Amino acid sequence: MKLAVVGGGSTYTPELIDGFARLRDTLPIEELVLVDPAADRLELVSGLARRIFAKQDHAGRITTTTDVDAGVADADAVLLQLRVGGQAARNQDETWPLECGCVGQETTGAGGLAKALRTVPVVLDIAERVRRTNPDAWIIDFTNPVGIVTRALLQAGHKAVGLCNVAIGFQRKFARLLEVEPGQVHLDHVGLNHLSWELGVRLGGPDGENVLPKLLAEHGDAIADDLHLPRKLVDRLGVVPSYYLRYFYAHDEVVRELGTKPSRAAEVAAMEKELLEMYGDPALDEKPELLAKRGGAFYSEAAVDLAASLLGDGGSPVQVVNTYNNGTLPFLADDAVIEVQARVGRDGATPLAVPALDPLYAGLIANVTAYEDLALEAALRGGRDRVFKALLAHPLIGQYDYAEGLTDRLIAHNREHLAWA
Structure with missing residues (x-):
């Protein structure tokens, strides 16, 4: 089995390598190709990757290339984990929206739209190269914003499934609280x-027993603290929202916080510099503890599980993925991309049935899906007016003067990445 990782020079990659090494019986990789335009980073990351494989007696071969076509040739699956513009572009995404009083974040709001506009054309170009070189390869997208990027891939006819680590993070956290094995925990x-x-x-x-009420009763404070939301809100909802919901449920509070400290991108850039120095140490043969602070917890285990299911019979039959709605949420179009539990196999992902949703959740899902429709249109076709409409539709923006100011700033800060600007 051959896998290619586009964006293999990322400081995330040793997390992925560690998972490949530990879970080699689930996903038996013979060759792993790390693809990245940054040859200097590739050298550092691949050196550590080979040492991790060697320490854990993994017989697979790790190669590197800066050439996408060469890297994806004959690959059974291609993992996408890119960041167009690097941490510098992310830093802009997290700062200029604050000038308009809006959240600055890399995957939602105006910053998330900027990332989508930079990313979708690049990902589609890579996917076309994969299709020309190996049309049977699966594309696993970990590149944010995952929902919009996955929709772009599926809409263009690619064999693609989107992946995020939020669900597996909750699964592992709840398993610890319940003192059971993670595989025993199924999330709705x-x-x-x-x-x-x-x-x-x-x-x-x-179909197992729902222990969420027990979790909230016995561990509600810890769960709410992790979400940075009040315990009373979590209790009133009776569900556990993703921590990204804080940008919606406490928008103004978050804006005030972000205005008083360095951006997350600045923190990560400093962390990456330190990590790359560590990766260059020939004595290092395991992922360093600092990597846990970089983000992406359990990403490797989710990626192994998904790839194993798409390529064979080694993965879990049911996983949380991003795929076409196809009637699962009746208030959305079939070609909307949703994130739900799905049966995953060689033919792809089929969402499980979902009970009727409270309007509190269905309404926000519908609103953000409408924004994502407009965001993808802007990413594919360009144009100031399309950018403005997407921003106006986003529930974190929604006012024309905000949308006007954010449109000007988005274009000004991303002109080098926008072919139409």
């Missing part, structure tokens, strides 16, 4: 990427 996970709720936590499988 419903929504969009970075806009989701855990409506139930079931033991043993989709």
Whole structure:
């Protein structure tokens, strides 16, 4: 089995490598190709990757290339984990929206739209190269904003599934609180990427006992603290929202906080510099503890599980993924991309049935899906007016003067990445 990781020079990659090494029986990789235009980073990351494989007695071969076509040739699956513009572009996404009194964040709001506009054309170009080189390869998208990027891939006819680590993070957290194995925890996970709720936590499988009320009663303070939301709100909802819902439920509070501290991008850039120095140490043969602060917890385990299911029979039959709605949420179009539990196999992902949603959740899902429709249109066709409409439609913006100011700033800060600007 051959896998390619586009964006393989990312400081995330050793997390992925560690998972590939530990879970080699689930996903038996013979060759892993790390693809990245940054040859200097590739050298550092691949050196550590080979040492991790060697320490854990993994027989797979790790190669590198800066050439996408060469890297994806004959690959059974291609993982996408890119960041167009790097941390510098992310830093802009997290700062200029604050000038208009709006959240600055890399996956939602105006910053999320900027990332989508930069990213979608690049991802589609890579996907076309994969299709020309190996039309049977699966594309696993971990590139944010995952929902919009996955929709772009599916709409263009690619064999693609979107992946996020939010659900597996909740699964592992709840398993620790319940003192059970993670595989025993099934989430009633419903929504969009970075806009989701855990409506139930079931033991043993989709039809198991719902222990969410017990979790909230016994561990509500810890859960609310992790979400940075008041315990009383979580209790009133009776569900566990993704921590990204804080941008919606406490928008103004978050804006005030972000205005008083360095951006997350600045923190990550400093962390990446330190990580790359560590990766260059020939004595280092495991992922460093600092990597846990970088983000992406359990990403490797989710990626292994998904790839194993798409390529064979080694993965879990039911996983949380991003895929076409196809009637699952009746208030959305079939070609909307949702994030829910799905049966995953060689033919792709089929969402499980979802009970009727409270309007509190359905309304926000519908609103953000409408924004994502407009965001994808702007990413594919360009134009100031399309950018403005997408921003105006976003529930975190929604006022024409905000949308006007944000449109001007978005274009000014991203002109080099926008072919039409």
